[in-house]
Amino acid sequence: MKNKKTIALLLLASLSLSACVKNGEEAPVKETTEISEENLAEKDHFIEDEERYVSTIRIGFDGDLCIAGQNMAEIEGYFKENNIDVEFVNTKSGKDALGSGQIDVMTGEFGGLLVPATKGLNYVFSTASHSGCKSLYVLNESSYQETSDLVNEDIAVTNGIGNSGHNTLLRFLVHDDVNPDDVNIKPVDPAAVIQALESGEIKGAVLDDQFAQEFLKSGKIRPIRSLTEDEDFKKEVCCVTAFNKDFVDKNPMLAELIAEQIEKGNQFVAANSKEAVEKLQAKNLASGDPEVAANLLKAYDYKLNNEDGLNTIRTYFDDYKKLGLVDDSKSTDEYVENYWRPLGNGEVSIKEGK
Secondary structure: OOOOOOOOOEOOOOOOOOOOOOOOOOOOOOOOOOOOHHHHHOOOOOHHHOOOOOOOEEEEEOOOHHHHHHHHHHHOOHHHHOOOOEEEEEOOOHHHHHHHOOOOEEEEEHHHHHHHHHOOOOEEEEEEEEOOOEEEEEEOOOOOOOHHHHOOOEEEEOOOOOOHHHHHHHHHHHHOOOOHHHOEEEEOOHHHHHHHHHHOOOOEEEEEHHHHHHHHHOOOEEEEEEOOOOOOOOOOOOEEEEEEHHHHHHOHHHHHHHHHHHHHHHHHHHHOHHHHHHHHHHOOOOOOOHHHHHHHHHHOOOOOOHHHHHHHHHHHHHHHHHHOOOOOOOOHHHHHHHHEOOOOOOOOOOOOOO
């Protein structure tokens, strides 16, 4: 990319959900249309020709340790090294912002992003990040050992009905041949969920593993089903980089270049979990006990690749069709063709002009 382009990396200073303010004006956006595979292969198409080549790339951010890879890409200077001008934008609803084009790319959970994509939100999935993220927890002192023990009981989800926690619980149940109608699913605020367990108001809760660490370490709770540890889930990709579909269609080489830097961030975390936590916490991009956070990053498999991503998205669609979350009249192959756009591992050849 052009060496003379101004770099203005903007990084959120805290986890407070305050929005990042952009520094300066974006360069004018070129009028272009979707680039076909045939045009992309032409010798005269270069990355400099793409619509967003000289504009700021807006990356969604929500302050979760799960998105360590994209944050490390910024901290380690991978975007800057490739003259990619980025702005981290804090959004309350990343999937809506991504679908509408308010942001161009984000890392998020398959579990919460897939269904909205099939309902019309305009994004595609590109780059595997890591495994893990969520588990089904019960009080440590309880007798519950498996999902079937929770039949007819109340189970909490902490990010709302229809979001990633709810959908993860449904997948746990369907994998264990438990009818989801045989448990009572209740939305509970994260701040109240441990108290609700202790009072008996609920008997189990699907929690982010990051949130659960404090209570797990103190012995209050234990997992009975886990995306992170269980054999049928631990090789699945939990978090994935997703791009606005129009952005990828019009800027395939630039999207590849961005995804490559995020993937480099993922690999940094895979090889240096302790150092990654130190650097993230120095930038106020991770909180809590450093040792606990480093152990959590080690538990997440950041070495998963796009082949794992492909297998994962297929499994999700198979499960979601069984659960009635997506239209089961469409084949899984159709869903994959529409929503899986692998990037970040040389899937698109990047050509630079003189």
